[in-house]
Amino acid sequence: MEMHQVRYFLAVAQQLNFTRAAEECNVTQPSLTRAIKQLEAELGGDLFRRERPAAQLTELGQRMHPLLKQCYEAAAGARSLASSFKSGEIGALRIALTHSIDLALLIPHLSQIKRQFNRLEFCFLRGTGREVGELLKKGEAELGIAAEIDEAWDRLDAWPLFTESFELVVSKAHRLAERAEIEFDDLRTEQLLSRTYCEHSKRIAASLREHGIDVGHSHEISSERDLIELVEADIGVAMLPHTSSVPANLKRAGVVGLDARRTVNLYGVAGRQRTAVASAVMRMLRGADWRETAG
Numbered sequence: 068m069e070m071h072q073v074r075y076f077l078a079v080a081q082q083l084n085f086t087r088a089a090e091e092c093n094v095t096q097p098s099l100t101r102a103i104k105q106l107e108a109e110l111g112g113d114l115f116r117r118e119r120p121a122a123q124l125t126e127l128g129q130r131m132h133p134l135l136k137q138c139y140e141a142a143a144g145a146r147s148l149a150s151s152f153k154s155g156e157i158g159a160l161r162i163a164l165t166h167s168i169d170l171a172l173l174i175p176h177l178s179q180i181k182r183q184f185n186r187l188e189f190c191f192l193r194g195t196g197r198e199v200g201e202l203l204k205k206g207e208a209e210l211g212i213a214a215e216i217d218e219a220w221d222r223l224d225a226w227p228l229f230t231e232s233f234e235l236v237v238s239k240a241h242r243l244a245e246r247a248e249i250e251f252d253d254l255r256t257e258q259l260l261s262r263t264y265c266e267h268s269k270r271i272a273a274s275l276r277e278h279g280i281d282v283g284h285s286h287e288i289s290s291e292r293d294l295i296e297l298v299e300a301d302i303g304v305a306m307l308p309h310t311s312s313v314p315a316n317l318k319r320a321g322v323v324g325l326d327a328r329r330t331v332n333l334y335g336v337a338g339r340q341r342t343a344v345a346s347a348v349m350r351m352l353r354g355a356d357w358r359e360t361a362g
Contacts, residue, residue: 072106073139075099076114080132083121160344163192163199163208166264171312176351183347196266203336209345211334215266225332229357231309233271233327234319238301244318251278260294260303261285267329271306274326309362
């Protein structure tokens with residue numbers, strides 16, 4: 068079944084006249100008649116009773132009319148959508164982020180890229196470093212942002228965006244809230260909250276352990292939102308990256324001697340064709356000045 072056959076059928080069904088339908092479709096009447104006969108042969112029966120002065124839909128034609136109309140409109144919609152993507156009138160971006168990456172990092176850049184496209188659709192995917200790598204590998208995401216991806220695939224490209232430190236975050240009611248810098252001795256009696264979803268959680272724990280901090284009895288937290296609520300309630304303290312968004316009622320402080328920094332990378336797949344949106348976002352993120360953001 069060809070779409071032009073369906074278009075000719077719909078034109079005759081509307082005009083109930085083969086001559087006027089041919090004029091509407093800008094084809095000769097023999098061409099239109101031949102195409103409809105081919106369609107009837109494929110469907111196994113007549114679609115029209117060829118009567119004068121008007122053609123009439125057969126029972127088969129009446130039953131097929133809504134189905135063929137829906138089919139034609141869906142095909143026309145698909146062509147229109149594809150044309151819009153090609154011309155840049157509409158765009159879509161599927162981007163994967165690890166759980167430890169704050170989406171607020173991207174908002175200024177996404178707001179800027181949104182102005183370049185009349186219609187822009189975002190799909191944000193979350194996962195561990197390994198899961199982000201798999202999403203890129205399978206083509207379910209075009210770009211990835213992570214501090215580290217546990218994936219040794221040779222087609223995985225990585226571009227460093229910025230490097231940042233980790234800071235202690237406490238409740239404003241905490242005894243350390245007014246301190247700009249914290250010593251390891253200040254942490255020995257504190258209840259730590261461990262960000263198990265962070266790619267660097269084990270390294271941070273190792274650094275704290277080297278300085279005599281008991282991390283074996285930390286509260287294990289699996290989401291940033293839960294961690295923030297626990298810190299706000301003064302149930303514990305946490306080590307967060309500098310770029311993590313925290314409410315105004317929480318306080319940050321540097322930990323003297325803490326060996327914990329991370330580099331946030333943009334990931335893509337080498338040799339894979341990217342959409343116009345993904346290419347634009349990639350150029351924007353790689354060309355951005357992240358110094359102020361990363362502190």
